[in-house]
Amino acid sequence: MLVTPRAELDRLSGVVEQRIRDFLAAERIRWSRVNEQASSVIDAVAGLIDAGGKRLRPRFCLSGYLAAGGDQGGIAVVPAAAALELLHACALIHDDIMDEASSRRGRPTVHTRHMAEHQRRRWRGDPGRFGENVGILAGDLALVYADQFMAQVPADVGRMWGELRTELIIGQYMDVVSAAAPADGPELARWIAMVKSGSYTILRPLVVGCMVAGRPELAGVFTAYGTALGEAFQLRDDMLNAFGDPRVTGKPGGLDLEQRKMTLLLALAVQRDGRIAGMISSDPGGVRVILEESGAREELEKHIGLLVDEACDAIADAPLDEEWREELAAIAYEVAYRER
Amino acid sequence: MLVTPRAELDRLSGVVEQRIRDFLAAERIRWSRVNEQASSVIDAVAGLIDAGGKRLRPRFCLSGYLAAGGDQGGIAVVPAAAALELLHACALIHDDIMDEASSRRGRPTVHTRHMAEHQRRRWRGDPGRFGENVGILAGDLALVYADQFMAQVPADVGRMWGELRTELIIGQYMDVVSAAAPADGPELARWIAMVKSGSYTILRPLVVGCMVAGRPELAGVFTAYGTALGEAFQLRDDMLNAFGDPRVTGKPGGLDLEQRKMTLLLALAVQRDGRIAGMISSDPGGVRVILEESGAREELEKHIGLLVDEACDAIADAPLDEEWREELAAIAYEVAYRER
Numbered sequence: 121m122l123v124t125p126r127a128e129l130d131r132l133s134g135v136v137e138q139r140i141r142d143f144l145a146a147e148r149i150r151w152s153r154v155n156e157q158a159s160s161v162i163d164a165v166a167g168l169i170d171a172g173g174k175r176l177r178p179r180f181c182l183s184g185y186l187a188a189g190g191d192q193g194g195i196a197v198v199p200a201a202a203a204l205e206l207l208h209a210c211a212l213i214h215d216d217i218m219d220e221a222s223s224r225r226g227r228p229t230v231h232t233r234h235m236a237e238h239q240r241r242r243w244r245g246d247p248g249r250f251g252e253n254v255g256i257l258a259g260d261l262a263l264v265y266a267d268q269f270m271a272q273v274p275a276d277v278g279r280m281w282g283e284l285r286t287e288l289i290i291g292q293y294m295d296v297v298s299a300a301a302p303a304d305g306p307e308l309a310r311w312i313a314m315v316k317s318g319s320y321t322i323l324r325p326l327v328v329g330c331m332v333a334g335r336p337e338l339a340g341v342f343t344a345y346g347t348a349l350g351e352a353f354q355l356r357d358d359m360l361n362a363f364g365d366p367r368v369t370g371k372p373g374g375l376d377l378e379q380r381k382m383t384l385l386l387a388l389a390v391q392r393d394g395r396i397a398g399m400i401s402s403d404p405g406g407v408r409v410i411l412e413e414s415g416a417r418e419e420l421e422k423h424i425g426l427l428v429d430e431a432c433d434a435i436a437d438a439p440l441d442e443e444w445r446e447e448l449a450a451i452a453y454e455v456a457y458r459e460r
Numbered sequence: 461m462l463v464t465p466r467a468e469l470d471r472l473s474g475v476v477e478q479r480i481r482d483f484l485a486a487e488r489i490r491w492s493r494v495n496e497q498a499s500s501v502i503d504a505v506a507g508l509i510d511a512g513g514k515r516l517r518p519r520f521c522l523s524g525y526l527a528a529g530g531d532q533g534g535i536a537v538v539p540a541a542a543a544l545e546l547l548h549a550c551a552l553i554h555d556d557i558m559d560e561a562s563s564r565r566g567r568p569t570v571h572t573r574h575m576a577e578h579q580r581r582r583w584r585g586d587p588g589r590f591g592e593n594v595g596i597l598a599g600d601l602a603l604v605y606a607d608q609f610m611a612q613v614p615a616d617v618g619r620m621w622g623e624l625r626t627e628l629i630i631g632q633y634m635d636v637v638s639a640a641a642p643a644d645g646p647e648l649a650r651w652i653a654m655v656k657s658g659s660y661t662i663l664r665p666l667v668v669g670c671m672v673a674g675r676p677e678l679a680g681v682f683t684a685y686g687t688a689l690g691e692a693f694q695l696r697d698d699m700l701n702a703f704g705d706p707r708v709t710g711k712p713g714g715l716d717l718e719q720r721k722m723t724l725l726l727a728l729a730v731q732r733d734g735r736i737a738g739m740i741s742s743d744p745g746g747v748r749v750i751l752e753e754s755g756a757r758e759e760l761e762k763h764i765g766l767l768v769d770e771a772c773d774a775i776a777d778a779p780l781d782e783e784w785r786e787e788l789a790a791i792a793y794e795v796a797y798r799e800r
Contacts, residue, residue: 151630155651157641161633214600218593243640244720244741250640253558256596257633260554260603264629267607268622282608289604290491293501293597300583300590301497311495380584401584 125447132182132194136201140169164230164258168209171225177204177325184329187444188338197332199272204325206266211288213259217252226370231255275332284324291315299381306387313384318350344434352427352456358385362408369460377404389416428456465787472522472534476541480509504570504598508549511565517544517665524669527784528678537672539612544665546606551628553599557592566710571595615672624664631655639721646727653724658690684774692767692796695760698725702748709800717744729756768796
């Protein structure tokens with residue numbers, strides 16, 4: 121085989137990327153003709169896309185499609201993958217408002233950037249309010265654009281698309297509540313991680329991919345792979361948040377701890393060292409130290425390793441192309457051991 | 461004819477209402493099984509629906525459908541009308557955050573209610589932030605639910621559905637910008653009114669209705685009717701905001717003036733009395749007085765009358781059922797001369 125799975129994936133990822141950019145550029149032109157200022161909310165979405173990101177969701181969607189034997193032209197899967205990335209743009213823009221985060225993908229967040237514009241131009245009203253309002257609308261727009269892409273997908277993915285989005289929003293809501301309400305124990309944190317990462321980031325994009333390829337019978341295999349890898353992904357996310365270098369991750373460090381969030385990391389750590397439970401709300405800085413000293417961090421690294429094995433086992437005997445089985449295993453390692 | 465158009469419209473409106481409530485109730489049950497707290501964000505959407513409202517968008521959609529001769533069973537049009545009301549729920553929930561409005565439909569707004577819950581339960585973090593976060597997510601959820609309903613509509617309304625939502629969001633964005641940036645003159649205010657009311661509230665729902673009925677050739681007639689009536693509707697909205705009784709409207713009075721917004725009302729008034737332009741930002745209370753004393757308010761009442769005539773003229777010779785032509789004229793009067 122002349123073209124490796126990775127090369128195929130990269131090529132199709134490039135097509136998705138271009139499709140999103142072309143769409144946003146066309147929207148920009150169309151709306152600037154109506155009103156010069158109107159395109160600025162489209163630029164907010166485009167700016168986030170331009171800033172890069174891991175593109176995990178479109179890549180998993182394309183992987184599910186290609187691993188299931190979808191044709192390499194990929195005409196049907198491209199809009200589905202684009203929809204997933206635009207949905208993610210909505211989630212990030214709204215999430216950054218909710219978390220009051222100032223940077224994302226190494227750039228100011230949408231609401232921060234527009235707050236600054238308001239200040240710079242000495243506009244009327246409260247700059248913070250203005251920035252958040254633009255962020256709310258930019259997120260809404262990304263959600264609508266996501267949907268316009270998914271409407272182009274011929275396969276019957278409509279029901280799953282509804283479910284995926286509802287699950288994402290309810291997961292976000294539970295995340296907000298669990299940060300506010302007295303710690304509800306580790307089970308809730310695991311559920312939130314399962315919904316937000318396992319499902320939305322990995323499992324459902326893979327299943328959308330295999331459905332577009334006309335092989336819905338692979339949903340079970342991808343569900344097992346995605347559930348295990350999703351937990352590993354979220355655990356790594358939490359680890360990077362707690363211990364990562366903001367210069368590498370492009371996000372401020374330690375935010376979850378400061379916000380006293382019951383993350384998956386803490387949920388699992390509490391089960392290993394009871395002292396942590398009480399410290400989450402009283403001494404967030406101390407939690408980090410305890411995680412290191414008690415050996416919980418090291419243990420959780422091992423847990424990530426086991427989850428990766430579990431993900432690889434799930435696809436070991438699946439009716440997938442041999443090269444794609446290897447590729448999915450490689451992806452699992454990369455996701456679980458990424459540095460940003 | 462035994463059943464009057466109004467009775468038909470009321471009956472089908474009841475079906476839409478029930479469909480929305482059944483859907484939200486089913487979602488509530490499904491998600492409470494997963495997690496007890498999860499259903500609370502669904503309740504936020506359901507609470508707004510339960511609180512009533514004019515249901516203008518579903519009613520115009522049903523009217524467009526029935527006037528175009530759509531069958532009275534209306535199976536195809538019900539999900540389209542439900543989608544329009546849920547989209548509106550999203551717009552209201554997000555709008556109330558952006559305007560920092562405390563009441564809607566005579567009840568506390570979603571973010572206000574959840575802010576109060578946070579305070580009552582003495583949860584962690586900032587209550588205002590929590591309330592707004594729940595509002596952002598509840599609005600997102602309503603948008604996704606709207607889309608799930610529209611996905612059930614067999615007619616090819618997909619493209620218009622995308623356009624309608626994008627236009628709404630960009631209209632909202634321009635509204636936010638025009639409140640913040642130095643007054644951009646009356647043209648922008650008219651454009652915003654055209655997009656947000658003419659198009660989103662009246663014209664597009666009517667056109668969706670006639671498309672579902674299989675008569676897209678009526679789009680031109682409904683566009684002319686909807687554009688004129690939309691301006692009348694928005695002007696009435698602004699008048700109620702400036703002069704209405706909050707006990708009747710269920711919304712706080714004078715908010716637009718306080719926020720120094722260039723509303724359609726002010727845009728038209730400025731053209732009639734130059735003194736108003738300078739007062740909008742310096743003396744919002746004085747604007748109300750001047751509107752009365754200069755006779756601008758009275759003149760704008762006449763303008764509403766002319767717009768209603770224009771709307772009625774647009775349908776006078778249209779190939780619609782005679783009884784429905786009369787009904788659409790009656791609706792125009794009701795919308796233009798409503799008290800809340």
